[in-house]
Amino acid sequence: MLDLDIKYLKFKTYLNTYCPYCHQSFNVETKDKKQLVLKAVFKGQETDLILSPYLDVFEVESSIPIETNEVLDDILCPECHKSLISKEICCGECGSPVGHVIISALSRLIPFFICLKKGCEWHGLTKSDERKIKLKIPRQEMPEQDKTLRIHNHQEVPYGYTSELASLEAGRCLQCKAPKCVEGCPVDIDIPAFIKLMRENDFDGAAKKIKERNVLPAVCGRVCPQESQCEAKCILGIKDMPVAIGRLERFVADFERKMDLVKIPVIKNKTNKRIAVVGSGPGGLTVAADMALLGYSVTVFEALHELGGVLTYGIPEFRLPKSIVQFEINYLKELGVRFELNHVIGNILTVDELREHFDAVYIGVGAGLPVFMGVEGESLGNVFSSNEYLTRMNLMKAYRFPEYDTPMPKGNKVVIVGGGNVAMDCARTAIRTGSTEVTIVYRRSRHELPARLEEVHHAEEEGIKFKLLTSPVRYIGTDYNSLKAVECIKMELVEPDSSGRRRPVPIKDSNFIIECDSAIIAIGTGPNPIIFSTSPDLKRNKWGYIDANEKTMETSIPKVYAGGDIVTGSATVILAMGAGRAAANTMHKQLSKK
């Protein structure tokens, strides 16, 4: 027998188009297309399988029809009548076993011919061919809960990739020498490196590679706007769809968790210096992890009774299961990070008191103050801020009232104002908790919707109505000051101004009424003033956010650092994490000097 590396190589491997022993080419040159012809038996008849190295061409040269999505498990070797799928095949000339044929009938027919020769390099195919092949593999969709089922539960909508889908998707990566995707990642994850490990089926290694830069990969894989960050830079995206980096990140993080492969690093150089982190959101957790790994003693102060900040009170279960947030936080606990719940800094303890007891303080309290438009009737009963609505639903589990204490802010006809992810979260939560008609009202057009396309798509699938180019001008109440309708006005976008942005303006006399019994304002958030009430020296900008150095995250108070939404205004999880990392770097640098 020949020395074959029978490791299941799949997409990591190389296509071979001639026998490596007798060097007889398998290729049938037809014009510009190289093809591999295999004799086979299909449905009891002899036939020629023509496999193109371009992978999307699969033909059976016979009159035997192949139905779409047919699982080709009865394609047999004409000699031994064994299945060709995942079976060794032999060179037609010399009889040497040279490879496997693996036929995948997932979303479409994608045949692979894989050489199993150890150390095998590309034969008969150039690098350019490799590139073309990869360009032909479609971006793999994630299986997800059926829309008719999911509106009746709070379980996560996408199921995530299977290992097969993840391998296929990882195979699309061109492994660029100067990868642009990394430039798009606020925490500099070595994206090509983790994908390379995935292609070698080393999912655990891939997870560890991500964790070198990101302590919350399962979270980021789910809620990061990759389409405007790493994936926006992917070269494949120029002509086709970019590599689904976020989905791959999610897959390996889930794999590591499910396979119980998480390893807690041993921290060798412990110091006696203490770090206080205010807020247990993504930025605070990043600072805590980074500093704990550097040997500092870290205490995180959380105002609420559960950890996770916006990941817990803001993002619904169907988009980010709380068990995943808890798992990631448990990793920090294992690292030795201490957590103090129900600690409102600015009230129970002041920033100055923290400075007395700790060597450095990081403020990452987010932007938790609701913002209202300022139109008439916003204080009527059943007009909620998205903060209140989502906190009641996600944190207080109001939808499980009376099992949980918080009554559910339910309406049959609900109007959501705003077009961001938070608005989508509110709308999709409302539809899951029994509201019969949920309408999103947004002042601009579909093109300007700030929510992720994926969230808009899911919302539409779930029956949420969109009233675009529409703005509320007044909330109308009953005699008992409870909401009964929203008066809206139609808008049009005028020509771009000097900023290049088209602005919405009301169309005269286009007012109309939407009857509803609940409204949720989801137009953005602002800084919560509590922490400043006892720290007047903490310099703020005109919007009330902390004035911190963009690179070092230092504030106007020595030893106090800040980052995330409380500095930038509401942004993304990963940007908050990036700020946390920058602050941790500065803290370590400065504390190491002493």
Place this chain on the structure above:
Amino acid sequence: MKEFGSVNDILEFAICQEQEAVEFYSDLASKMKIEAMRIVFNQFAQEEMGHKAKLLDIKEKGIYEVSSEIISDLKISDYLVKTPAANDMTYQEALVLAMNKEKSSFKLYLNLSERAPNAELKSLFLMLAQEESKHKLRFEIEYDDMVLKEN
């Protein structure tokens, strides 16, 4: 309503209006609890001083023109509930206050242009209305970009 007999009368009136605005914002700035808001209102006062200087220049040189440029009116302030000035105002409230103030001035000059006794005075009032409209738009754009970011 005050009657205007000449271009100078109008410019004097407009200059006084700008000066009042300077004093209004400077007074607010001195009352603010937060430093950043003190700076904001001082900046508003500075902007009004700039407007006043522009009018003084027109008065001195006697040259002005009504631009054909159409100034967008986002009409944001039309639907906002007015909030009284207070020493703990947020920047959002400050913008609403400023938008409403500029809108009032715009309406005043527009009304005066309609009542103007001759074409020369009418065009001057229109120029002043246009200026106020520009000032309002500057606040509306900031409100649109920051407060109504996700709306």
